[in-house]
Amino acid sequence: MLRSLRARPLTYLTLVAVAFFSAFPVYWSVIVASHDNAALAEVPPPLLPGGNFFANVRRVFDTAPFALALLNSFVVAGSITVSVMFFSTLAGFAFAKLRFRGRNVLLLMTVVTMMVPTQLGIIPLYMLMIKLEWTGTMYAVIVPALVNAFGVFFMTQYLSRALPTELLEAGRIDGCGTARLFWHVVIPAARPAAAVLGMLTFMTAWNDYFWPLVVLTPDNPTVQVALSQLASGYVRDFTLGLTGTAVATLPLVLIFVLLGKQIIGGIMQGAVKG
Amino acid sequence: MATPRGGSVRTVAPSTGGPPAAARTPAPARTASGWRARLHRLDRHASPYAYVAPFFVLFAAFGIFPLIYTAWVSLHDWNLLSSDNPFIGLDNYTALFGDGYFWNAAFNTLSIGVLSAVPQLLLALLLAHLLNRPLRAQTLFRITLLLPNVTSVVAVVVIFSQLFGRDFGLINMVLEWLGVGRINWQAGVATSHVAIAVMIMWRWTGYNALIYLAAMQAVPKEIYEAATLDGASSLRQLWSITLPMIRPTVIFTVIVTTIGSMQIIAEPLLFGAQVSNGAAATGGTDRQFQTLALYLYEKGFRSFEFGYASAAAWVMFLLVVVVVGFNYLVVRRMRGGLDA
Numbered sequence: 001m002l003r004s005l006r007a008r009p010l011t012y013l014t015l016v017a018v019a020f021f022s023a024f025p026v027y028w029s030v031i032v033a034s035h036d037n038a039a040l041a042e043v044p045p046p047l048l049p050g051g052n053f054f055a056n057v058r059r060v061f062d063t064a065p066f067a068l069a070l071l072n073s074f075v076v077a078g079s080i081t082v083s084v085m086f087f088s089t090l091a092g093f094a095f096a097k098l099r100f101r102g103r104n105v106l107l108l109m110t111v112v113t114m115m116v117p118t119q120l121g122i123i124p125l126y127m128l129m130i131k132l133e134w135t136g137t138m139y140a141v142i143v144p145a146l147v148n149a150f151g152v153f154f155m156t157q158y159l160s161r162a163l164p165t166e167l168l169e170a171g172r173i174d175g176c177g178t179a180r181l182f183w184h185v186v187i188p189a190a191r192p193a194a195a196v197l198g199m200l201t202f203m204t205a206w207n208d209y210f211w212p213l214v215v216l217t218p219d220n221p222t223v224q225v226a227l228s229q230l231a232s233g234y235v236r237d238f239t240l241g242l243t244g245t246a247v248a249t250l251p252l253v254l255i256f257v258l259l260g261k262q263i264i265g266g267i268m269q270g271a272v273k274g
Numbered sequence: 275m276a277t278p279r280g281g282s283v284r285t286v287a288p289s290t291g292g293p294p295a296a297a298r299t300p301a302p303a304r305t306a307s308g309w310r311a312r313l314h315r316l317d318r319h320a321s322p323y324a325y326v327a328p329f330f331v332l333f334a335a336f337g338i339f340p341l342i343y344t345a346w347v348s349l350h351d352w353n354l355l356s357s358d359n360p361f362i363g364l365d366n367y368t369a370l371f372g373d374g375y376f377w378n379a380a381f382n383t384l385s386i387g388v389l390s391a392v393p394q395l396l397l398a399l400l401l402a403h404l405l406n407r408p409l410r411a412q413t414l415f416r417i418t419l420l421l422p423n424v425t426s427v428v429a430v431v432v433i434f435s436q437l438f439g440r441d442f443g444l445i446n447m448v449l450e451w452l453g454v455g456r457i458n459w460q461a462g463v464a465t466s467h468v469a470i471a472v473m474i475m476w477r478w479t480g481y482n483a484l485i486y487l488a489a490m491q492a493v494p495k496e497i498y499e500a501a502t503l504d505g506a507s508s509l510r511q512l513w514s515i516t517l518p519m520i521r522p523t524v525i526f527t528v529i530v531t532t533i534g535s536m537q538i539i540a541e542p543l544l545f546g547a548q549v550s551n552g553a554a555a556t557g558g559t560d561r562q563f564q565t566l567a568l569y570l571y572e573k574g575f576r577s578f579e580f581g582y583a584s585a586a587a588w589v590m591f592l593l594v595v596v597v598v599g600f601n602y603l604v605v606r607r608m609r610g611g612l613d614a
Contacts, residue, residue: 011407011409014404015404015405022419026422028436044447094325099322103322106330117594118340120590121587127347152326207425210539214571227428231435232544232548232551238436242433245428245429245432248426252426256424264484267420
């Protein structure tokens with residue numbers, strides 16, 4: 001074994017310390033969410049969860065339209081995820097396996113657009129939403145996010161590596177048109193990468209805050225917008241804010257704990273190729 | 275890293291041979307098969323464009339068009355409520371460059387960006403170096419490191435605003451116990467910048483560490499063996515071997531982090547909202563942590579001066595290009611020094 005690449009006690013100590021700082025704020029939100037406000041003023045503060053969590057959750061649902069917000073977020077993140085997975089696989093297939101004039105230029109454009117700070121176009125985008133009469137509705141949040149350059153690039157990379165060209169040619173010889181090839185050969189082959197892309201997309205869509213804040217109204221929010229209302233303002237109710245945080249974060253942390261290994265694999269794969 | 279990607283994309287495309295040979299058979303008598311052949315050719319030629327079209331059409335409509343239209347709006351005295359939006363040339367830009375609040379926001383953006391990005395990437399590099407060896411609980415470490423990235427910006431700021439709270443914050447409690455005394459984090463320029471930088475660092479360090487780790491795993495282990503035999507320390511190896519070998523990834527993360535830093539908005543917006551609703555869009559009562567993106571938000575969506583805010587957006591866009599270009603050059607120069 002290499003001396004330099006061996007794990008010494010100091011390595012573990014450092015990593016454990018970093019892991020502690022990574023996990024502690026999330027743990028802390030659970031602690032605050034399960035106590036009442038008075039407990040926060042205690043010295044030393046409580047370090048174990050208390051028994052007030054469900055009472056606090058009820059208060060959250062009474063104070064803000066959280067049920068509606070959760071529903072909205074599921075609809076928004078769900079539709080964006082399905083759409084991004086489908087259109088990215090479709091375009092990725094064309095870029096990876098089909099020959100057409102201008103392919104390299106279009107692929108280059110896709111890569112470049114990954115770097116464009118589209119957030120700066122937010123004012124005309126808002127004006128567009130007013131024109132379409134979509135402000136205050138979920139269309140305004142869903143439609144602009146239906147595709148993204150990262151997804152197309154990610155699927156192009158995967159399919160050019162994982163989809164055997166011979167398989168496609170065999171399909172052609174059997175008389176398959178491009179559409180049938182896509183349904184019966186490409187989609188099954190794309191499944192592992194599409195699943196990773198789906199998870200990343202769902203996380204991003206669920207956590208998106210700024211654009212929903214601009215274009216939605218307080219009475220019909222997504223989870224992040226509802227949470228920001230809950231946690232701001234003149235009333236400094238930390239328990240309420242952090243309980244909302246726990247409720248809003250829980251679905252994602254659950255997905256993450258169950259599928260964390262694949263998500264990490266996806267991020268690292270995307271990185272090597274990016 | 276870049277070469278195999280380009281190679282694979284270019285080489286795996288199917289050859290034109292095969293089916294078209296059969297399809298090209300001229301058969302004027304057999305109209306059915308002629309029709310089939312034409313359909314087949316149409317499928318071969320048009321399908322690729324049809325498949326990439328949804329992406330380009332949607333991205334053009336909701337990504338590129340708004341960005342370009344911003345330039346047009348910025349040349350007008352454009353307001354949400356007014357029906358008449360007169361063309362005023364570059365007046366918005368002149369006003370912008372004379373606006374102290376704009377420059378204040380530019381300074382804050384730069385300050386928070388440097389405070390968050392530099393330690394974040396250095397720490398990520400070090401963490402990846404530590405993870406790049408046989409470890410017990412490797413997966414557990416990776417999952418814990420990425421946990422902050424799964425947490426939403428809103429959640430991060432809500433949690434950290436409590437931790438940084440003046441009266442009941444855990445951090446002030448510890449500082450008092452250490453004898454430093456309580457700090458009103460939101461009040462000062464430096465303290466608020468540090469607090470926001472900590473939030474950004476917390477959320478992104480693990481993510482960048484994993485990206486570095488992925489690149490490091492592609493570096494051949496023999497190089498390290500040779501260096502170890504020559505007596506090079508672990509840190510020395512990180513600096514002299516790993517860093518030059520993963521240079522493309524370093525450049526990639528520097529660019530992505532820079533672009534992200536120039537657009538920081540949710541953190542200061544929510545951090546200010548913890549003080550009062552009025553302090554949200556201004557980034558604190560004295561604009562001590564208002565970033566450029568937040569300034570854009572204040573002008574565009576609090577006072578609805580679309581023309582003026584669009585001018586700010588375009589200047590920001592140019593600043594992003596300039597700063598990204600500058601950082602790119604710096605990182606590329608560094609590579610020269612490392613290679614030598």
